Amino acid sequence: MKEILILKNVCKSFNGLEVVKNVSLKVKEKSITGLIGPNGSGKTTLFNLISGIYKIDNGKIFFNGERIDNLEPYKISNKGIIKSFQIPRLLKKLTILENMLIAAKNIKGEEILNVFNKNNWRKIEEENIKKALSILEFLELKELRNSLPTNISGGQLKLLEIGRALMCNPRILLLDEIIAGINPILAEKIFRKIIELRDNFNITFFIIEHRIDFLFDFAEYIFVMDKGKIIAEGSPKEIINNEKVMEAYIGEK
């Protein structure tokens, strides 16, 4: 299978502090790839670099053979790279359903000159609403569609964050600790959904997760980061038996 996302020698520092050091990695298309590492190892920063929220200092990022590291975040997003946020970021004064719809595409309805003719965009809007409601139903949030995100629980916010990412028609989803704070039964259901999406819609998943039990059950390939570097990579089995990884998490023997 070909590689959809390639990072070559990516570096990033904040005020002299090197957060991501010379990271190179390849994510295969249609795979579920995990990224693990201790707190502060630079995982989220790496995701922010891929999605263009931060600009990289050095190196190159390729998506589907195309260089993307110099593009603006919205252009990267439109290429199909969608990121979920570790701490849910939601639009507080828009309803749950609107929070979902904002991620959908309605090319005509989003252009000022086209909004005056409702026929231009009403049909797509209705389809988007249908899609959003079905995703909300899956996430057990459908009843809350008309309430504000400020009125729902932390776990539900995380679910909404996933739901919104699914609305985008992504080619690759960068999921940042999606199941933290979600009950195990639903978490398992979410991972099963991830596999279903991968199989049916050819979506690639790149996942940061601390719940290694879940991740190792579902992921095919794992990268391990520590102090801004990739210290190990391989299948979940190889990673479990890797001494370097143990050292990074628990300390030297």
Next chain:
Amino acid sequence: MIAFILDTLIWIALYSILSLSLSIEYGFTGIMNFGKALFFMIGAYVSAIVTLNGLNYFIGLLFAILFSALIGLILSISMIRIREDYFAIVTLALNECFRIILKNEYWIAGGPIGLRNIPSAFPLKNLSYEIFLLLNLLLIIGILLFFYLFLRIIINSPYGRILRAIREDELLTQTLGKNTFKYKTQAFTIGSAMAGAAGSFLSQYIGYVSTDLFLSTTTFTIWIMCIIGGPSNINGAIIGALFMRGIERGTRILKDYVSIPIDPNNFMFIITGILMVIFIMYKPEGILREKRMRVE
């Protein structure tokens, strides 16, 4: 008395347009525009210059809208990327810069004297004052209605949803694939065009323009109307204008009936200030709050 009422209604409608224009910028898109009086002024001057050169008022109105939209577009492209609080400072300063330049440069538009004898939109002879006011009222309500319906369509579309998303979280909206820069620029341009139209009406209505009509206090009045009425609701913007003009005119009438120990003008400022504080503390969303989408 009829003239007084008509005049009051005209001013309410005029300020409704301004308040609406701030509502699309601040209430829906989150742009802190503290230079509203600048575009009001540009519209007034452009329209005045056009009509003083013998052209019809409606051509002047069109020029005023286009010209203030153009200035709004140029300014927003150059500075909309800066953070919102700095944007407020920059627009406030720009307002003063433009005003002081106009005031000191005679060749542009008369300097401190301003422009006088601006032809009315209704240059009919033998027109009674009440009819003149009524025609003006119809004109301004027409302009208001046009912009009101325009905004109503915009904010109830996916386009409006993106504007509101930008207000809540610009970075997030960007990562969801929306070119927020484009949307903010457009919202600012629309707001500027609306303020320009209001300025154009003012210049023909009172027949003269001078820079002293467009001090920053005008901007602040519009802000107060917008915040009290409900910035994220287009009906709220109009309610705000009604409310504030009501207080202003009401205090003037009040002095005929009740003896208050202070000047009615100052009394108005006191009431406005107190109301502003009360609203920001206890009802920050304004009299009318944002409409929510409901889907069964």
